[in-house]
Amino acid sequence: xxxxxxxxxxxxxxxxxxxxxxxxxxxxxxxxxxxxxxxxxxxxxxxxxxxxxxxxxxxxxxxxxxxxxxxxxxxxxxxxxxxxxxxxxxxxxxxxxxxxxxxxxxxxxxxxxxxxxxxxxxxxxxxxxxxxxxxxxxxxxxxxxxxxxxx
Numbered sequence: 001x002x003x004x005x006x007x008x009x010x011x012x013x014x015x016x017x018x019x020x021x022x023x024x025x026x027x028x029x030x031x032x033x034x035x036x037x038x039x040x041x042x043x044x045x046x047x048x049x050x051x052x053x054x055x056x057x058x059x060x061x062x063x064x065x066x067x068x069x070x071x072x073x074x075x076x077x078x079x080x081x082x083x084x085x086x087x088x089x090x091x092x093x094x095x096x097x098x099x100x101x102x103x104x105x106x107x108x109x110x111x112x113x114x115x116x117x118x119x120x121x122x123x124x125x126x127x128x129x130x131x132x133x134x135x136x137x138x139x140x141x142x143x144x145x146x147x148x149x150x151x
Contacts, residue, residue, distance in 0.1 A: 035084075042080040049073035068104045072097050088145070095133045102126050 052069055056062045079093040106122045109115075 038080050038083055042077065042084075045073050045076045045080065049077070065104050065107055068100050068107070072100050072104075075100065091136050092133055095129050095136065099126055099129045099133075102129070 049070060052066065052073070056066050075093050075097045079090060079097075082088070082090050082093070102122050102125050106119055106126075109119050109122070
């Protein structure tokens, strides 16, 4: 009877050790995946931004859509940089990118003289995103995280 209890304790100890080891390895692999993927996103953002900039130079004119696209690249680059430094993804930057992208759509629709309803719906989308940003800002102020970076 005593030998069975000792065997069960050994098995449970091995099981716990195995779980701990697989958790360490799994966390390490996820961390590597995040770092490599973010590096690729950052590199592609720089490449796309440079390509857009060269296109603007070739056209000899920068439209508001070109400038907004460069701003989107800037925000994505800032998000990647903040994530590398703090290991936290700032939600507000995603909202800013969305607002800028919707603004580009509105400018495109206005330029094509498209329906006013579509433009109003996109304006309502920007309003909803702005309200979401205000909620995120309020929540991060009211309930700060334990990290060194705050939204």
